[in-house]
Amino acid sequence: MSRPESAADDRPLELVPSALAPWWRRILVALLIGAPALVLLVADLAGVVDPGREPGSLSGWTGAAMCAIWLTLLARAILPLARIAARLEAVAAALAWAMLVLGLQLPLPALVLAALAGAVVLALRRPVRRTVAPRDRVERDLDVAGAVAFSETSADPTRAVLIALGCVGFAAIGAFTAVTTGPMGWWYLLAAAVWFTGAVPWMLRVTLDRTGLAVRTLLLPGALVRVPLADIDDVEAGTVRPRKWGGTGCVVDGGVTSVLRAEGGAVLVTRRDGTQVVVNVDRPDEAVATFAALRASGVAS
Structure with missing residues (x-):
């Protein structure tokens, strides 16, 4: 459904995901992974963990727990890892809690506690699917003549x-x-x-043409995200707040793939199967115009 553009419609549309785990669940997951690692680090610096180690070094327990944090952060920048982020976070939580028990020699069953932490993380990372109410589409006066390709490079x-x-x-x-x-x-x-x-979302090239949508980083070979044109159902322009999409970086959650660096302009691509891709661009209206031109020419149908 569409409605004519008015002065009120000049406000950018805020894009929201169709499905995503609630923010409080993500905070609990971060605490389950980060808290034991930070406790171990503080205890290590205080000389409680492995007192016999050489000065200036960290114990193996602390190093392994800190690696659990790095692993979860790494998954936010490499999409193959982001697609299994929930399982990686469960492994990281299990590792962190096992290292905490073993490093501090706590009278607790390390394996049981590790398995419990991993299971809780998996439960918290299950996306809550919800239906976003259909929005009235605003018909803007976009010049689509000859616009058969959109390309934008962001580099800082x-x-x-x-x-x-x-x-x-x-x-x-x-x-x-x-x-x-x-x-x-x-x-x-x-x-x-x-x-x-961490530089990946800040060094991107986004293209939309007859082959479809491609999101590439200038730092690594290949495309981070590729959606064939025949699979694209709709393209929307608007603004995003990363916290509503799981945060900055590359995030895959509940059928939603986001590559976001900051609050601001973005383009939302919805596949025919209902899954979505959102990425920061400075000229989202041009991407929408390009898709409209491709659809009008019969290339995208």
Whole structure:
């Protein structure tokens, strides 16, 4: 259904996902993974964990627990991992709680507690499906003549330099720690990888043409997301708030794939099977116009 454009319609439409786990569940998952790792880190720095270790080094228990956090963060930047993020988070929670019990030598069954933590995370990560009420479509005066392709590249050189420096710093610390105190320095290298992948949403190229939608990062080969044109049911323009989509980065949750860097303009692509893809772009109306032109020309039908 459509309605004529008016002054009130100049406000950008806020895009919302069709299905997503509630925000409080995501907070509980973060606490289940992060709390035991942080407790171990504080206890390690206080000399409670493995008092006989060399000064300046971390115990293996703490290193493994911290790696659980890095693993969950890494899954937010690499879509193959994001698709199994719930299972990765369950494994991370189980690992973190097992390391907490073993590292602090608590009188608790480590395996039972780890299995329980993993099961709770899986239960919390189950998406709550809901139906979004149909919105009246606003017919805007878009020039679609000849618009058979849309392409936009977003790159932030300053952020890229800062991320590169962070990667070098973590890698240097990891190499130094590995040489001087043993192999546990490798978790700093994992931190460097996580830091690097944090640049993915800020270095994107989004294209929409006769082949379909493609979301690529300038940092890695291949496409993060690809939707054939024949599979696209609708394209919408609007604004997004990342917290409503699971946060920044690459998130796959309940049939919704989001590649978001910040609050602002975005394009929402709905497949014919009802699943959705949302990505930040500065010119979302142009993407909608391109899809309208492709549909009018009979390429997308």
